[in-house]
Amino acid sequence: MKTLENFQNFYFVGIGGIGMSALARYFNASGKNVLGYDKMVTKLTSALVSEGIDIIFEDGITEKIQNLNPDNTLVIYTPAIKKLDILNHFNDNGFTVLKRAKVLGMITEKTDCIAIAGTHGKTTTSSLVAHLCREAKLPFSCFLGGIAENFKSNFYFNGDSISVVEADEYDRSFLQLSPDWAVITSTDADHLDIYGDKETIEKGFRDFADLVPSGKQLFVRKGIEIGRDAKTYAVNEEADYYSNNIREVGDQIEFDFHSSTGNTEHFSWEIPGIHNVENATVAIALLNDFGVDFETLQRGIASFQGIKRRYTKYRFESGKIYIDDYAHHPTELNAVIGSIKTFYPHKKLLVVFQPHLFSRTRDFAEGFAESLEAADELILLDIYPARELQENFEGIASQWLLDQINLDKKEFSTLDQAFDKIKEKEFDVLLTVGAGTIDTLSDGIVEWLQKYK
Known part of the structure; x- marks a missing residue:
């Protein structure tokens, strides 16, 4: 199997997807030749085009596709895409064709990976973790499932020692990752077209948890049975890390964060919703365990602007x-x-x-x-x-x-x-x-x- 460094051209089939576009931006920022197909023009595809990425919106074999060399071109597709002439062309002509999750997994193998999983809350939590990493001036890149207002993007690059990734459970994609640190926010039944029942999706999250090596960090919402040792977090109930005393003061939401050492720290931000305080609680806990001081975390929480279409x-x-x-x-x-x-x-x-x-x-x-x-x-x-x-x-x-x-x-x-x-x-x-x-x-x-x- 070739490494990612062996490829100069990266063709994305379904480039307008939120996860696909983050990967496309990563390779574009790395100086690679990035091209792609999507079925419709959107704000996101228009943004990619403005960044210099060549995108077509009809399923056909263009001259640029015909000129791609299988030896130095990696084709990346999303499992949500059905059969297309473009994808058939690549499969029939000796190109290396991989799912998005596999490629993201290959990137995380080379980094100290922080992976955020859960049927709910993972986009806000991963975006907040990435924002706190930037506030702490850590050398990281992030791949998000939404447009973070602080980045105006679903991708940000400040180095490649650390990767912050949204670990998607759809199609069991998160099992391709190599997490060193991980969060599991929830394991509610969803994607039953893939998993069949609640018990199977819960097993999928347990399998993901098992990818986190011993001696590293796994943070799990209190009440989730994950089948191995983990640090718990919660809101309005005691856990290893928890927040309470949540109140609205003008346009600010204020809350008290309690660490595993018994310390209590005061936080304030403009992001509404008790569920978002829960997301903040685990982000603070993880980054503090990662070595970031509370003063930096308080500044980062206060300056977090949220995610487009998340409350x-x-x-x-x-x-x-x-x-x-x-x-x-x-x-x-x-x-x-x-x-x-x-x-x-x-x-x-x-x-x-x-x-x-x-x-x-x-x-x-x-x-x-x-x-x-x-x-x-x-x-x-x-x-x-x-x-x-x-x-x-x-x-x-x-x-x-x-x-x-x-x-x-x-x-x-x-x-x-x-x-x-x-x-x-x-x-x-x-x-x-x-x-x-x-x-x-x-x-x-x-x-x-x-x-x-």
Whole structure:
């Protein structure tokens, strides 16, 4: 097997994916020739093009593809991609073709790797760990599953001694990594199209935990049974590391962090949500064990700007609040809606939710219904299919889910009609939530609410 240094050309099939684009940026920053294909133009692909990466948006064998030499070209693809003529061409003509996870794993083999895993919370936690590494001036690179506001990117390079990676459980990708330090934030059932049941996904996380060598560090959310020694962390309950006394002071969230040595340190930041304090708790614990002092960590926490679409909050002169979030699992919805209800208990909440995947909607319909019943009013959008075909999920549709939600004020809407429906509603807090294309509503909503009297 060739090493990554043997290749000069890197072709990404599905380059617009959040994980794929981070890898593309890594090789582009390393001076390699990076090219790729994706099925549609997005903000992310446009950003890659502006960075000098050549991208096509039609599945065809271009002259540039024909001119690539199999001896010095590595082809990287995502398992979400179905069969394509481009991928067939590479497979049929002697190119080295690897999954994204394999390539990321090859990078982590050469570094002191900090890997953040979990069905929820891993993007915020990995981005925060990376931000704290930069604050501490550590020689690291990071590969994130979201756009970190501090980096304006899902990739950042400040050296290659340390890698901070979001360890993706989809397709068991995280088992390709070589973690020296690791975090497991949650092991809730998800991706049942891959794992089949909750017990199997829990075994997947135990297998990931076993990759962390003895003598290094494994941090696990208290209550998760991982089958080996680990340090625990929690919020509002005692653990090896925990935070409590969470309060909102103006626009700041303040909390007290308790270390395993019994020390208590005060932290303050602008990131709302109790679940985000939990993410901060393990990031602080890990970096402090890594040798970073609390003064640096306090400065880093205070300057962390969050992740695009992770509880992104806007306040307006009218008093209305708008929150946009990526949550697409019942546990994530509970965390977001629960935080809103905690900090704004007397405000009327309108939720606009776009389910993500027919399989996830089917597998967690009861959980989605229970989560969404906490809203005061609900607009439910069409299911975003991503890689799935509706004909394979007969009877699974948004109306089917809506019928299971015990809420007086609820209705279905297409994405195209949603903005007009929102403008007709009375609310104090608006939450748009989902992992599909619902993010296309946010710019219009912000512009409208800025003018709202």
